[in-house]
Amino acid sequence: MKKTFLLCALFLAFAASVSGQQGLAFAEKPALVTSIGQSADFEMIKVLLSRAKIAFTADPLIKAEGLNASSKTLILVVGASSKGLGAAGISAEDELKRTNALLKKAKELKMSVITLHVGGASRRGAMSDTLIKSCMAASDYAIVVASGDEDGLFTALAAQAKIALTKVERLSSAGAPLAAAFK
Amino acid sequence: MHTRKSVALAAAALLFFCLSVPSLSAQDIRGRYLIQHDYRPSDGLARIGWLSDYYPGLLGTPGDSKVYYFEGSKPGGTLFIGGGTHGNEIAGIMAAVLLIENLKVEAGRVIVVPNMNNSAVSHQEKESLLPSYTTRGPAWISIQSPSGQRFFKYGSRCTNLAHQGVPDPAGGYVHPDSNEAPLPAWEFRNLNRAYPGRIDSGLTQKIAYAVTQVLIREKVDIAFDYHEADAGGRLANMMVANPKNIGTAAAALFDLELDHGLSLKLEPSNMEFRGLSHREWGAGTDAQAFLTETPNPGMVENAPPDVDVVNDPKNPLGSRVAKHIYSTLAVARVYGESNPGRMILMSGLPAYEDLASQGLGPYLR
Ligand SMILES: [Zn+2]
Numbered sequence: 001m002k003k004t005f006l007l008c009a010l011f012l013a014f015a016a017s018v019s020g021q022q023g024l025a026f027a028e029k030p031a032l033v034t035s036i037g038q039s040a041d042f043e044m045i046k047v048l049l050s051r052a053k054i055a056f057t058a059d060p061l062i063k064a065e066g067l068n069a070s071s072k073t074l075i076l077v078v079g080a081s082s083k084g085l086g087a088a089g090i091s092a093e094d095e096l097k098r099t100n101a102l103l104k105k106a107k108e109l110k111m112s113v114i115t116l117h118v119g120g121a122s123r124r125g126a127m128s129d130t131l132i133k134s135c136m137a138a139s140d141y142a143i144v145v146a147s148g149d150e151d152g153l154f155t156a157l158a159a160q161a162k163i164a165l166t167k168v169e170r171l172s173s174a175g176a177p178l179a180a181a182f183k
Numbered sequence: 184m185h186t187r188k189s190v191a192l193a194a195a196a197l198l199f200f201c202l203s204v205p206s207l208s209a210q211d212i213r214g215r216y217l218i219q220h221d222y223r224p225s226d227g228l229a230r231i232g233w234l235s236d237y238y239p240g241l242l243g244t245p246g247d248s249k250v251y252y253f254e255g256s257k258p259g260g261t262l263f264i265g266g267g268t269h270g271n272e273i274a275g276i277m278a279a280v281l282l283i284e285n286l287k288v289e290a291g292r293v294i295v296v297p298n299m300n301n302s303a304v305s306h307q308e309k310e311s312l313l314p315s316y317t318t319r320g321p322a323w324i325s326i327q328s329p330s331g332q333r334f335f336k337y338g339s340r341c342t343n344l345a346h347q348g349v350p351d352p353a354g355g356y357v358h359p360d361s362n363e364a365p366l367p368a369w370e371f372r373n374l375n376r377a378y379p380g381r382i383d384s385g386l387t388q389k390i391a392y393a394v395t396q397v398l399i400r401e402k403v404d405i406a407f408d409y410h411e412a413d414a415g416g417r418l419a420n421m422m423v424a425n426p427k428n429i430g431t432a433a434a435a436l437f438d439l440e441l442d443h444g445l446s447l448k449l450e451p452s453n454m455e456f457r458g459l460s461h462r463e464w465g466a467g468t469d470a471q472a473f474l475t476e477t478p479n480p481g482m483v484e485n486a487p488p489d490v491d492v493v494n495d496p497k498n499p500l501g502s503r504v505a506k507h508i509y510s511t512l513a514v515a516r517v518y519g520e521s522n523p524g525r526m527i528l529m530s531g532l533p534a535y536e537d538l539a540s541q542g543l544g545p546y547l548r
Contacts, residue, residue, distance in 0.1 A: 040429065041449075043432070043433035043449060044433045044436065044449060047434045048437065083450065083451075084451070087453065119448075122448065170440055170444075170446050171446065172437055172440040
């Protein structure tokens with residue numbers, strides 16, 4: 001009985017996530033991927049993009065001035081690492097400023113924006129959440145590893161921004177929905 | 184007169200003995216202070232050497248340790264694997280032992296040092312200065328293998344104070360190249376704060392020097408340092424990679440998830456924090472440097488003194504050993520794909536899922 005209920009719940013959740021997805025591929029190639037928070041998740045996403053055969057350039061620290069029309073889609077790998085920020089010699093405040101300026105420029109350039117959060121619960125917390133809120137407010141689509149949305153933050157932010165959110169069990173499963181988002 | 188003559192004769196006899204069988208006397212000194220670890224190498228073993236082959240100052244000290252060499256019939260790259268940097272991080276030691284007892288190398292070479300800090304492995308001093316997590320756990324673990332019960336030493340984090348030869352620095356330990364604040368004084372005896380090592384300091388620093396020489400002289404392509412961490416903490420289930428080879432690490436971790444459903448976190452070395460293996464090996468040698476951390480229930484704060492570090496229901500030893508070994512295999516494969524002439528091909532090892540579910544026992548000799 002319990003099991004049937006669980007299965008039904010799972011099916012409904014799956015159906016909801018599918019219907020919530022963008023019906024059509026909306027993003028254009030090539031993509032530019034950047035890190036928002038300087039975690040090593042950025043390195044993992046570069047592998048994911050290569051394996052999913054999505055053409056991209058990567059710059060973890062790109063600033064608004066560096067953005068131009070040669071890239072059509074901006075991919076944000078969000079999640080803060082104090083270690084990563086320290087190694088790059090930038091403060092959390094600087095990172096937030098760079099993010100907001102970058103997103104403003106992307107909008108001017110009419111780029112598509114996709115947020116990826118793949119670090120799970122360990123990439124949440126005050127510093128990450130501030131960056132996540134900025135990213136989600138300016139995105140067209142988001143893909144997150146489910147353990148990062150246990151408190152429903154991404155679900156709420158996606159509803160607020162009226163964008164589709166796809167939750168995956170693990171990082172390597174993000175490749176299929178990401179590839180499907182590209183024309 | 185008579186006495187003087189016998190002394191002279193005895194001296195001559197001794198001299199003759201020393202000159203005629205120098206290898207025997209060296210053999211006597213080697214391992215003089217060490218535990219006779221019961222490891223039973225596979226038929227794939229080419230030879231056994233010592234850390235003191237790379238720095239003779241270690242000869243006859245408790246810091247000397249065996250080095251196991253496996254060589255393929257085809258040329259390729261060289262993989263270095265170290266366990267027992269911290270003697271209480273038993274999955275690192277046992278992953279190295281599992282390799283020693285099963286490994287066959289088809290191409291390239293594999294060098295395994297199961298007890299990188301043999302002094303730390305040998306003792307479990309309950310020093311009042313050391314935090315309890317550095318020494319908590321059993322003195323030995325036992326594992327049932329097909330040939331009977333086997334015993335393996337469970338040590339502590341740091342070099343024995345009595346072996347170090349130099350007192351812990353008053354005012355705390357500062358790595359010679361560090362600009363950071365001093366660490367607790369006992370970190371002077373932490374092998375993973377001592378790289379690249381030096382010969383004018385304590386035993387820990389000399390061991391680090393010898394390990395660095397292994398990497399340089401053997402032209403190591405890939406170097407792994409196996410560790411464990413607090414089971415619930417930030418470090419557990421992580422691969423740390425030198426920034427120069429973080430791309431290799433990322434691709435390997437991606438494959439691990441696809442192939443085995445194993446998700447490990449990834450972090451680059453902090454280049455300001457000096458003395459750590461992945462940081463110094465990567466910067467000071469040609470090797471791509473990696474460190475893996477698995478969850479050890481004995482390193483959890485307030486773990487009971489009789490904590491079972493082998494049969495933990497959540498993180499049994501077999502699954503921890505599997506994580507170390509399969510992370511290494513994944514890195515070697517990714518490295519070989521981009522450096523075809525330096526491929527390292529290995530066989531003879533149990534499947535990830537079998538090792539994780541059945542434990543080490545069936546795969547020890
Ligand atoms: Zn350790």
